[in-house]
Amino acid sequence: MTSTTTSTTTSTTAVIGATGKTGRRIADLLDERGQTTRRLARGTSPAFDWEQPEGWARALEGVEGLYAAYVPDLAVPGADDDIARLIEVARGAGVRRVVLLSGRGEDGARACEELVLNAPGIAGTVVRASWFTQNFTEGMLRGAVATGVLAMPAGDVREPFIDVDDIAAVAVEALTGDGYAGRVLEVTGPESLTFAEVASLLSTATGREIVYVPVTFDEFFAAVAEEDGPEVATMLTELCREVLDGRNEAATATVGEVLGRPAREVRTVLAEASFAGA
Template sequence: MSPSRILVVGSTGKTGRRIVRQLTGSGHQVRGASRRSDPPFDWTEPATWPEALRGIDAAYLSYHPDLAAPGAPDAISGLVSCAAELGVRHLVLLSGRGEQHAQHCEEIVRGSGLSHTLVRTSWFAQNFSEGHLLEPVLGGTIALPAGTVAEPFVDVDDIADVAVAALTDERHAGRLYELTGPRLLTFADAAAEMSAAAGRRIGYVAVAPEQFRATLTESVGPEYADLFTNLCTEVFDGRNASLGYGVQEALGREPRDFTDFCRTVAASGVWRP
């Protein structure tokens, strides 16, 4: 597959920007795609897709806001058809572990006839440092409808490493990788680790889904509140309380540990309020 022209959809996001950085650093021709790229790419505007896909050999697909969103199957299906028409050879789909709707989208890619790799991941550690949980961490309290469930938080640097391998090495074609971190932690465990690294108290409060939905509705509106609450209810029911071995299978090494993630983020100053 190498050297190739590679499209990274979601190029300004947590996974995409790392993938772009790595690919560019190793001399690949990379085209980033998001609403801010030139030309812009928008999942809600199919007319923007052909321009992004033309002349591309392999594409990384990170859907926004989530493969569980109502428009996702149609968008994935449409984009995959467009990619096939334009001669894209290989697709790498970022997917969510234990998410029924995400797995429906995986099936669309699997059934496309195109070469593909499915990268199915647990919760990102970087949700606490670059995502929607940074603000609660800075405020000192993370409130989620996650009870005492254990989650094997995955480091986004590992996702990027696997995605880059899948985009550039055909040995990953046809594979489904379940990426997790090397350890199960409850959210209380994760908060304790972040507290130790940050040198101040970061607490975790388990809230009921309805309370979570109500609070979220005030800040992001009912549509996102429903999507995110339903997602949490689904993935935090215990189904993901086990380790996956995708990092080991794809890269032949152990995944990064949550303690190392905490140490790196604390040293960067991001968790200083």
């Protein structure tokens, strides 16, 4: 889009994962700011598929800024190869700025983060997020909320759940503002809650009783494997084992520092969420 208004720019920002929880919001915010935005996912035109690298150059042609949400997770084997290849293709396409979404406390994601932070000729930023509040409303736990039973291998651990709107706003600052090159923005919500406390907030928000049932990792694996198969179950179980061990309990001040306003509380996000059909 070309415009004569003062605040617009002709440079294009591509969003990989544009139909997902973070990407959709980021693309919407960029549009609102008058930026030229290219939404990328498997069904877009051009398409972007992590499993079809031969199409990446076309998808990134003419792009200067890039947001990437990797699937299924930066900690899976081979993710670093994909990210290294993405950076190569991006550099070839003329991309100058990359913002990568990562997960807090995931040691396996660090190699991918380093690739982005140290990419020659590219200003790289990592947005390293805690658990999304929207996992309960749009993501993998929406089904559990519908059944009224939140069975997680989380014991009494606390997690500073973050609003995905806040992640999107921080990512857009990193894509459009100055001073974010080479930085890891570790973003969380403002308060750390147990899953039992979230279940209570979900009960209030939905008007139905939602209970938290702490389960073992083996029980969690078996339940996920039955629904989604052993590969997904292995990934999610190992992810939970790693990040729900207490390492991520402390909240950070990053959202407030970047946005100049506090991160939004879980109760606020849940109160505004639609649970239709859940």
